[in-house]
Amino acid sequence: MDSDNPVVRLCSQGMRAETEGRDADARGLFLRAWESAADDYEACVAAHYLARHQPTPEEVLRWNRECLDRADRVADDRVKGFYPSLHLNMARAHRDLGEPDRAREHFALAAGHIHEVPPGQYGDWIRFAVAEGLRSTGGAAPRVADGLLVDLLDGFRARADYRALGMVLPAYLGDLGTEDDRTRIATALHMLHAARWLPDDEQGAVGRVLGSLAGV
Secondary structure (H helix, E strand, O other): OOOOOHHHHHHHHHHHHHHOOOHHHHHHHHHHHHHHOOOHHHHHHHHHHHHHHOOOHHHHHHHHHHHHHHHHHHOOHHHHOOHHHHHHHHHHHHHHOOOHHHHHHHHHHHHHOHHHOOOOHHHHHHHHHHHHHHHHHOOOOOOOHHHHHHHHHHHHHHOOOHHHHHHHHHHHHOOOOOHHHHHHHHHHHHHHHHHOOOOHHHHHHHHHHHHHHOOO
């Protein structure tokens, strides 16, 4: 976002106040940003931050919907990378209101836009949040290998094998249910299996998970 934009500056100041625990100041700055927005793009940015400081789930949903509607009106490259986050926020708001079907719909829409987020820590955070949302709302069909893989990861955690966890856990946490995600998990497991540092029982378990992923 353009750091010279006055609305963006107000929102940046609001985020700084939020991190310092000054929630009332933060909300005031976000409200000023909304009131000074001169177009749909600026209104989209301000609404996103205002949604964070609403007293009820209904108001959170209303402001997230406002944000999404404004992005749809802008409909250019300035907002293209916003959509995974916008749909993620809509999904969480619906889930908080006890509307899992609507939540699942928006988690799926967020997953469909995930390629528009640049790679990096923020992109990983969005992917992990969307994948967790899909799992929690039944939006990702369970694979035969899922139970085996969770047991394997639990074993790594119990042994504090952080190397093994570091190789496999990111692929599992970011699994959106696509063929590319299945390949990402399988690749991590193949590398782990080839390293041969695991105990024999876990080495065999990795082979079973790989066989299940391959449909054997």
